[in-house]
Amino acid sequence: MLTGRHVIEPADLSIEEMEEIFSLAEKIIVDPSAFTDVCHGKILATLFFEPSTRTRLSFEAAMLRLGGQTLGFAEASSSSASKGESLADTIRVVSSYADVIAMRNPKEGAALLASQFSAVPIINAGDGGHHHPTQTLTDLLTIRACKGGFSGLTIGLCGDLKFGRTVHSLCKAMSRYPDNKFVLISPQELSIPEYITKDVFEKAGISFTTEERLENVIGDLDILYMTRVQQERFFNEQDYIRLKDSYILDKEKMKRAKNNMIVLHPLPRVNEISPEVDADPRAAYFKQVKYGMYARMALIAKLTGVL
Ligand code: NCD
Numbered sequence: 001m002l003t004g005r006h007v008i009e010p011a012d013l014s015i016e017e018m019e020e021i022f023s024l025a026e027k028i029i030v031d032p033s034a035f036t037d038v039c040h041g042k043i044l045a046t047l048f049f050e051p052s053t054r055t056r057l058s059f060e061a062a063m064l065r066l067g068g069q070t071l072g073f074a075e076a077s078s079s080s081a082s083k084g085e086s087l088a089d090t091i092r093v094v095s096s097y098a099d100v101i102a103m104r105n106p107k108e109g110a111a112l113l114a115s116q117f118s119a120v121p122i123i124n125a126g127d128g129g130h131h132h133p134t135q136t137l138t139d140l141l142t143i144r145a146c147k148g149g150f151s152g153l154t155i156g157l158c159g160d161l162k163f164g165r166t167v168h169s170l171c172k173a174m175s176r177y178p179d180n181k182f183v184l185i186s187p188q189e190l191s192i193p194e195y196i197t198k199d200v201f202e203k204a205g206i207s208f209t210t211e212e213r214l215e216n217v218i219g220d221l222d223i224l225y226m227t228r229v230q231q232e233r234f235f236n237e238q239d240y241i242r243l244k245d246s247y248i249l250d251k252e253k254m255k256r257a258k259n260n261m262i263v264l265h266p267l268p269r270v271n272e273i274s275p276e277v278d279a280d281p282r283a284a285y286f287k288q289v290k291y292g293m294y295a296r297m298a299l300i301a302k303l304t305g306v307l
Helices: 015-030 054-065 087-094 110-115 133-147 165-174 194-204 214-220 237-243 285-303
Strands: 043-048 069-073 100-105 122-127 154-158 181-185 207-211 223-226 262-264
Touching: 015 133, 015 285, 043 054, 043 087, 054 069, 054 100, 054 122, 054 133, 054 285, 087 100, 087 110, 100 110, 110 122, 122 133, 133 165, 133 223, 133 262, 133 285, 154 165, 154 214, 165 194, 181 214, 194 207, 207 214, 262 285
Parallel strands: 043 069, 043 100, 100 122, 154 181, 154 223, 181 207, 223 262
Antiparallel strands: none
8 A cells, every 4th residue: 555655765665566656657658638637636745955857847747747736845945944944844844735745855864854754755856865766666667668677687877876866776676676687887986885785786686797887888788877977966076077977878889789778867967978879769868757757647646545
């Protein structure tokens, strides 16, 4: 039963519950007009203490397309957090106005804390470098549409694997399905946190390799998940400048990839995928955006208990 539940990280949803969300999302994709009223009278609050375009608008679009309404703020400076209000108090207040809350905060653990003070479901829309479970629903719905399932895949994760929360959430989710392999492509300084290799991969018996050069491994991959170097999480501007263009996927590198490999990216992209790749049929990152909205529609409908 998903009604009333908080979604803080991917493991908060069982494989069966993810399945429920994907099959509802797929029904919505086939006939969106059948769902335009299901959230009538419900309110989604979007509390974004950190910048976002896609995620916030996609949550809002999702609720509006279900016939519900939205309220919220897009930056911490326009909320009472700027007057010194604690997150706990903000959440107590907002949860008496809204039926479901999607929140993003730069601090790891903020969504979990919020869930302890909320009378309504909290959806974590990103907590620092930690997790981003609805991006994972987005990624998985896209993988399911393009690859037909979630097992037997070689998944290359490329870029900022240290701070990229979408990567951490994707690893956690895909490790639950059989026969997947991960290829971790990053500079040493941006390598994946140990809690992912030890507590996620090793525990699940998942095999993974590490690599610094994308061109060496691109030919082995079924999925290439590109990520942006997370400028806002660096302590030192110099390090960011040195690392920001570590990887640039271009036509030349795509020539080495399988014909049925797909390229995913949570967006926003900076330089890591050259625009010349956009026309390649294997580029799935704009499709992924649309799947994100449908995945969020399904999640909102489930958590509010209307479907
Ligand atoms: C991602 C995020 O916020 O973690 N963006 C998103 O939600 N689609 C990725 C990023 O900012 O690089």
